[in-house]
């Protein structure tokens with residue numbers, strides 16, 4: 001079957017916390033003019049709370065349930081020419097990985113643990129890293145999640161040493177190829 005017939009022309013960004021999904025999503029949005037959904041932002045707007053509050057008051061499972069519901073909604077409403085920037089834990093659930101693959105061209109932004117730590121250490125908005133042993137936690141979560149990112153992604157980009165414009169350029173070039181040369 002021709003993959004371009006089944007995979008809509010959307011770009012979906014996945015990757016660990018601090019891997020640059022939101023920034024690269026905005027860059028792609030500006031360059032392509034495709035609409036943009038930042039899932040974390042959407043969840044905060046819909047629930048009227050910060051993610052840290054959702055985790056604290058309702059727990060991680062409630063957050064994950066809501067995240068999956070949002071992804072189902074996005075998949076239903078999104079036809080084509082859309083950028084979706086996801087939360088780092090979206091790949092945990094197998095049903096999400098399947099939804100992501102069918103939603104568009106899935107790009108995994110990867111960065112080494114030290115880089116992730118540098119980028120996230122001062123920000124207290126990520127409940128899973130808001131811990132004294134955040135550096136070790138990054139390694140543990142990354143090791144656990146790597147196979148899931150790998151399963152969901154059509155493309156992995158090693159972002160170390162690249163700025164968001166360079167990353168976006170790489171994504172655009174490969175997306176053009178992906179959508180015109182089905183695999």
Ligand code: S3P
Nearest residue numbers: 016017018040087088089126127
């Ligand atoms: C999470 C990543 C966060 C946010 C939540 C949980 C995760 O998004 O969805 O704090 O489990 O990795 P970012 O990847 O945008 O930080």
